[in-house]
Amino acid sequence: xxxxxxxxxxxxxxxxxxxxxxxxxxxxxxxxxxxxxxxxxxxxxxxxxxxxxxxxxxxxxxxxxxxxxxxxxxxxxxxxxxxxxxxxxxxxxxxxxxxxxxxxxxxxxxxxxxxxxxxxxxxxxxxxxxxxxxxxxxxxxxxxxxxxxxxxxxxxxxxxxxxxxxxxxxxxxxxxxxxxxxxxxxxxxxxxxxxxxxxxxxxxxxxxxxxxxxxxxxxxxxxxxxxxxxxxxxxxxxxxxxxxxxxxxxxxxxxxxxxxxxxxxxxxxxxxxxxxxxxxxxxxxxxxxxxxxxxxxxxxxxxxxxxxxxxxxxxxxxxxxxxxxxxxxxxxxxx
Numbered sequence: 001x002x003x004x005x006x007x008x009x010x011x012x013x014x015x016x017x018x019x020x021x022x023x024x025x026x027x028x029x030x031x032x033x034x035x036x037x038x039x040x041x042x043x044x045x046x047x048x049x050x051x052x053x054x055x056x057x058x059x060x061x062x063x064x065x066x067x068x069x070x071x072x073x074x075x076x077x078x079x080x081x082x083x084x085x086x087x088x089x090x091x092x093x094x095x096x097x098x099x100x101x102x103x104x105x106x107x108x109x110x111x112x113x114x115x116x117x118x119x120x121x122x123x124x125x126x127x128x129x130x131x132x133x134x135x136x137x138x139x140x141x142x143x144x145x146x147x148x149x150x151x152x153x154x155x156x157x158x159x160x161x162x163x164x165x166x167x168x169x170x171x172x173x174x175x176x177x178x179x180x181x182x183x184x185x186x187x188x189x190x191x192x193x194x195x196x197x198x199x200x201x202x203x204x205x206x207x208x209x210x211x212x213x214x215x216x217x218x219x220x221x222x223x224x225x226x227x228x229x230x231x232x233x234x235x236x237x238x239x240x241x242x243x244x245x246x247x248x249x250x251x252x253x254x255x256x257x258x259x260x261x262x263x264x265x266x267x268x269x270x271x272x273x274x275x276x277x278x279x280x281x282x283x284x285x286x287x288x289x290x291x292x293x294x295x296x297x298x299x300x301x302x303x304x305x306x307x308x309x310x311x312x313x314x315x316x317x318x319x320x321x322x323x324x325x326x327x328x329x330x331x332x333x334x335x
Contacts, residue, residue, distance in 0.1 A: 024049035031195030048185040083154040100274040107278035109250035113163025172273025201231035235269035237276040249281040256281040
């Protein structure tokens with residue numbers, strides 16, 4: 001696949017008609033975070049945005065497996081059955097990860113770090129591990145190997161060698177924290193994102209015509225737009241196959257096939273982040289059942305289908321999209 005990261009688009013053209021909107025950006029978590037704030041006082045909006053970005057930096061220092069001496073880095077070098085005290089935020093993120101693992105029947109699993117490393121060479125390019133290497137990695141993979149003690153905010157691993165990677169939920173969790181912080185600053189009307197693929201909207205802007213304008217585009221062709229909607233007090237997250245990368249199914253330890261990209265909308269960014277990752281490896285019927293059980297979750301997927309001897313890409317949607325404007329007439333988006 002030669003596709004870019006799925007994202008929601010809301011460039012200057014979509015926002016220019018909304019009054020008193022100020023945009024602030026910041027590099028963190030290997031991407032660009034942006035706070036788009038509607039507030040009369042631009043200076044105050046900038047101060048609130050800076051406080052939000054400071055919070056993102058603080059979370060990255062705790063949650064990134066690549067930051068030396070972060071909570072996750074220390075967890076990943078932990079010996080079996082040794083309690084590790086962690087920050088409340090780290091514990092919350094791990095606890096949310098455990099709940100999303102349970103809800104998705106293992107399709108979302110943050111202990112996949114060792115398996116992911118098997119499929120990357122020293123330059124982080126895709127490689128194919130041998131069966132023995134992959135089997136060894138899978139022996140130290142599984143949320144059942146992590147034990148959380150909420151009374152002491154400690155974490156234990158059942159086996160040495162467990163490697164946690166919060167890349168599939170960390171940005172979303174950070175956005176939820178940022179939203180709470182902005183509200184503490186009395187900022188109620190804002191759109192925040194981490195690299196466009198994780199987006200969280202607060203209240204609808206004045207003069208915005210029904211929410212923060214978001215457009216979903218085919219990652220293989222940005223000019224081909226699939227749907228648009230006004231996002232209000234909702235989160236959106238996208239996952240997909242990028243050039244030289246693959247989505248690994250934690251249930252098999254092998255690359256998932258059949259899906260090109262997916263987006264999930266729900267109330268909070270952390271669960272949306274996790275579900276967009278999980279839905280890339282779950283079967284279509286599994287996703288349909290999940291959305292039926294969780295009425296606040298809606299999903300949009302681009303899947304590959306065989307048609308007349310050719311591979312075609314089709315759009316599937318699940319859950320409530322009544323507020324969306326569909327910009328494709330049928331399910332096919334290309335070959």
